[in-house]
Amino acid sequence: MLKHTPLYEAHVSIGARMVEFAGWEMPVQYSGHVQEHMAVREAAGLFDVSHMGEIEIRGADALALVQRISTNDASKLQDNQVQYSTMLIEEGGVLDDLLVYRINREYFILVVNAGGTDADFEWIKSHAAGLNAEVHNTSAAFALLAIQGPRAERILQELTDHMLDRIPYYWSQRVFVDRLDCRVSRTGYTGEDGFEILCEPGDARHLWNRLLIIGQDQGLIPCGLAARNTLRLEAAYRLYGHDMDQTTTPLEAGLGWVVKLTKRDFIGRDALVRQKESGLKRKLVGFEVLDRAPARDGYPVVIDGREVGSVTSGSPAPFLKKNIGLAYVPTEHAAIGTEFFVAVRSRHVPARIVQTPFYKRARQFD
Amino acid sequence: MADTPEDLSYTKDHEWVRVKVNEATVGITAHAQDQLGDVVYVELPKVGDKFESSEPFGSVESVKAVSEIYMPVSGTVIEVNETLNDSPELVNEDPYGDGWMIRIKIDNPAQVDALLTSIEYDDYIKEEAAE
Numbered sequence: 001m002l003k004h005t006p007l008y009e010a011h012v013s014i015g016a017r018m019v020e021f022a023g024w025e026m027p028v029q030y031s032g033h034v035q036e037h038m039a040v041r042e043a044a045g046l047f048d049v050s051h052m053g054e055i056e057i058r059g060a061d062a063l064a065l066v067q068r069i070s071t072n073d074a075s076k077l078q079d080n081q082v083q084y085s086t087m088l089i090e091e092g093g094v095l096d097d098l099l100v101y102r103i104n105r106e107y108f109i110l111v112v113n114a115g116g117t118d119a120d121f122e123w124i125k126s127h128a129a130g131l132n133a134e135v136h137n138t139s140a141a142f143a144l145l146a147i148q149g150p151r152a153e154r155i156l157q158e159l160t161d162h163m164l165d166r167i168p169y170y171w172s173q174r175v176f177v178d179r180l181d182c183r184v185s186r187t188g189y190t191g192e193d194g195f196e197i198l199c200e201p202g203d204a205r206h207l208w209n210r211l212l213i214i215g216q217d218q219g220l221i222p223c224g225l226a227a228r229n230t231l232r233l234e235a236a237y238r239l240y241g242h243d244m245d246q247t248t249t250p251l252e253a254g255l256g257w258v259v260k261l262t263k264r265d266f267i268g269r270d271a272l273v274r275q276k277e278s279g280l281k282r283k284l285v286g287f288e289v290l291d292r293a294p295a296r297d298g299y300p301v302v303i304d305g306r307e308v309g310s311v312t313s314g315s316p317a318p319f320l321k322k323n324i325g326l327a328y329v330p331t332e333h334a335a336i337g338t339e340f341f342v343a344v345r346s347r348h349v350p351a352r353i354v355q356t357p358f359y360k361r362a363r364q365f366d
Numbered sequence: 367m368a369d370t371p372e373d374l375s376y377t378k379d380h381e382w383v384r385v386k387v388n389e390a391t392v393g394i395t396a397h398a399q400d401q402l403g404d405v406v407y408v409e410l411p412k413v414g415d416k417f418e419s420s421e422p423f424g425s426v427e428s429v430k431a432v433s434e435i436y437m438p439v440s441g442t443v444i445e446v447n448e449t450l451n452d453s454p455e456l457v458n459e460d461p462y463g464d465g466w467m468i469r470i471k472i473d474n475p476a477q478v479d480a481l482l483t484s485i486e487y488d489d490y491i492k493e494e495a496a497e
Binding site: 028293296 | 403406409429430432451
């Protein structure tokens, strides 16, 4: 039995194509994959990401528990600040990636992937021993919308008196959106400016409809998981279960910037220290295919006639109009400019390692 | 849903076939291209390649996914639609016309009789959607 978000009926009523995703029945596209992708790059798009899980940690030792399970340094966070991080198993493999919201000293909200929510919750609870911290899986108490794109702020601003330009990148605030109590953060998974809105499930449909109506003149359209995936790939954001999992460490996945080995202790730290000392054997790299044939997830990477790795995310990039991807390759073949082959069915097509992100939005100073 | 042309034959893999004596033109249906979304690449065989019925002869890729295209009847490729190299979007825009994929010489014309009519194909995609 697939789970439904509070917006399920709203999606079906406007003709979304629904698919199974991590146990949820989710909209994969509405008007069209490419059209939705381009709307986010050039105007704005609205996503239902209510399938994401929320785990709340409260108590005097809330920070200590977050520090124990998270690779990034949550002690650096101030109230209302948000941080990207990973959770590891002892062996250093990635259990999940997540956003850590510090609400206050004794209250953190973790936003985790849909597929990992229950396991993450059990994992965190099992590591709370000896700490004065309560762990709750509050996923059902939240809906989560994402409004993304260069016009996201001006659209959302029409529904609130809160000055959104005072919420910096990776900060959140309690904001009343159309008089409904929400937590709004300047975060996202598209490579564009935008916001994610945590709200009560009962308020989700009203907010969804209001945003679509208010944003219509600005080009806001509903966007599905297909566009979300190609947008995040252009931005070279890793996707859990594809670009990393329990068999890969965050160092291999290029997420060293969210691993703070200076922190005294966190689960998986010893394994990462050992890996760092012995040197990484493989790395996740970004590549462009030098051929019309797109590389897809799972296609082998071939160097000197030998299969040395595989594509973890590969797709045509609708905005960049290139075939791009992420792949694990041996460290000695991981330099920018290195060429390799991707086995596309019976053919070997050439590809070149390039700088990531593939797409970076122009900074706006206004 | 686009109208399914009555003068063509169809497969359950969503190919269409336009038969002229012992030759046939093959493409994918309007329903198939709609399910795939924006087509960005079509990989086709070479003239002279031989395939058995139901064997994959090429693939069509949208931004979202890759999907194989299957031979509706056994035969030999006598022409491929080279236009699709530069304009794969023709598969979306005109699936039964300019978006055709290959022309083949049919080995055994009796195989054509086993294909679906437009009415049967429409019923089939309705059943598929209901599942």
